[in-house]
Amino acid sequence: MTTDEAVAGTTTPPPPAGLRERKKQRTRSALVRSALELFTRQGYERTTVDEIAEAVEVSQRTFFRYFANKEEVAFASQEAAECHFFAALCGRPAGEAPLAALRGAILGAWGSIGEAIEQLVSPELHMRMYRVIESTPSLLAVHLRRTAEMEERLAREIARREGLDIDADPRPRLVVAMFGGVIRVAGKLWTEGEEDSVVTLRDLTAFHLDYVGPTLAEKWDK
Amino acid sequence: MTTDEAVAGTTTPPPPAGLRERKKQRTRSALVRSALELFTRQGYERTTVDEIAEAVEVSQRTFFRYFANKEEVAFASQEAAECHFFAALCGRPAGEAPLAALRGAILGAWGSIGEAIEQLVSPELHMRMYRVIESTPSLLAVHLRRTAEMEERLAREIARREGLDIDADPRPRLVVAMFGGVIRVAGKLWTEGEEDSVVTLRDLTAFHLDYVGPTLAEKWDK
DNA sequence: AGGCTAATGTCAGCGTCTGACAATTGACAA
DNA sequence: TTGTCAATTGTCAGACGCTGACATTAGCCT
Incomplete structure (x- = not known):
């Protein structure tokens, strides 16, 4: 842990992180956006996790690696x-x-x-x-x-x-x-x-x- | 609706109801008791609906005819x-x-x-x-x-x-x-x-x- | 007794969520 | 550059909650 983090706690970390990290953030954001878009358009219950995952082109299993359950993304x-x-x-x-x-x-x-x-x-x-x-x-x-x-x-x-x-x-x-x-x-x-x-x-x-x-x-x- | 019910609202109805009705009440009570017993003994998540139904010797489907979901019985x-x-x-x-x-x-x-x-x-x-x-x-x-x-x-x-x-x-x-x-x-x-x-x-x-x-x-x- | 209807059981199937294992891909050093 | 390591992802199988459809049982009523 750097001195910065130790002092400021949850400050914005330096943006130019590794490619891996950035990719993860993009996937996560995409999942959130697609999920909220679907939830608000057709309702929460009528939206399946498969739909959300498919919209971002990842597997259902990957969705559940980012969010513990369907509620969390909401x-x-x-x-x-x-x-x-x-x-x-x-x-x-x-x-x-x-x-x-x-x-x-x-x-x-x-x-x-x-x-x-x-x-x-x-x-x-x-x-x-x-x-x-x-x-x-x-x-x-x-x-x-x-x-x-x-x-x-x-x-x-x-x-x-x-x-x-x-x-x-x-x-x-x-x-x-x-x-x-x-x-x-x-x-x-x-x-x-x-x-x-x-x-x-x-x-x-x-x-x-x-x-x-x-x-x-x-x-x-x- | 009788005059009694109209006036008193949710009063205790005459106990000597039909055999069918009494049986239903007994099943429901048994489900509640078994469920709470299991929930308090081994936890809510670690108790399956099948367990509860089995303890009362009814099918899982019957459980869901008495309670809309697992939470309701709790x-x-x-x-x-x-x-x-x-x-x-x-x-x-x-x-x-x-x-x-x-x-x-x-x-x-x-x-x-x-x-x-x-x-x-x-x-x-x-x-x-x-x-x-x-x-x-x-x-x-x-x-x-x-x-x-x-x-x-x-x-x-x-x-x-x-x-x-x-x-x-x-x-x-x-x-x-x-x-x-x-x-x-x-x-x-x-x-x-x-x-x-x-x-x-x-x-x-x-x-x-x-x-x-x-x-x-x-x-x-x- | 016999027909009617409510209660129950059985079966198939959808959706959420998890563990296990294999395949892929970025990170990092030789 | 390339090879190794570790993290990420995909695939598969399965448990569990829950529902619709249909067959079966059992109380009710004439």
Whole structure:
């Protein structure tokens, strides 16, 4: 491991990697793009893994070497967006109260969502896929589990910021649970609505976040 | 439909039904019991549908006539408990504030959880299965989706109680989302803990509910 | 008793996913 | 450049979840 990686963690590694590595990345990207394209066009259940693999001209077995299962490829762009959001939270000023930091992070992340994923898929495809996820029972289930995992990470980060022991103080998990609930409500309403743009989702999120009021929102006394 | 059913909704139908019906109920119960027994003993993934069917001496095809998929049988006792809880909410006094009603319903339901399910499986098995669900990724995902569906029903009931239009006022969904988040945190801590009893879970839930404070907790002005 | 219908069993087949082994291809040094 | 090594991929077989179609069994009702 180089010094760079050791310090910066998951920074973008030097692009001119070996031919092998680049080929792998291209195959992976192609699989994601073809999969999301097929999922959004004809539905998740009506798309077989064979179809996806065939579209990229690899074997089915190769698909399962890149993705543990059919669901995983459906969340590829979500994964990128979530990493983006989490990084945004970690970048918030230390003095900010927990809920304010979460609010700032999500609104900022929604604002610059394009940058984080456009090298993988277009923002339009990403958003269409989000709708497919919300309206496909099996995908919705996985989505909620992934969300729960993210909330656990968020709670730990909040606890770290506040200098609290996450196993002794329930407040980090509670404020994150509240926050997550609000995000879900906003996202669901957006899915059911007409407007497609990311901005609409951003505004809707901000509006709903204002409803939770002062609970656990101010600075915590230790 | 008789007058009885029309008034009482899902009341216990007259037990002396036809032989056919009783046989079906026995088969279903046997499938649930065998399934939960196997799931809790050797794990969900390591149990095949064939095993379950074989234990009850029916064909695999028959299993899938009783349950749409392998997951469904895993949630049979949860289903009963959830119905019990929802009924408890509907029975709360009309004057109670939303969060207070939810709180009263869940604590009451946890208290009398046994009655609702002990005719299907033992409370111990029910609780052991809950732990399996929380610790099995695929089941956890489904559990969270089911929870989300229940929260939608709860939000509608809250809106009804308060005389609000659920599509116009976000508060019913928000208070339920908050509530659901708290329940999840409590349930998760209980799963990770040592204590097995239902009482522990009940107390843990009550304790965490007290943390959400006054937000959306008081009576709402229209 | 005998016909009707619901419940069950059997069979074939699709789709997801995995292990094993062989074939291919990039990486790297002699 | 070429040969060796290791990583990537393809092929094959098979387990498991799940479904439609059809035959068989068994409760119900006159």
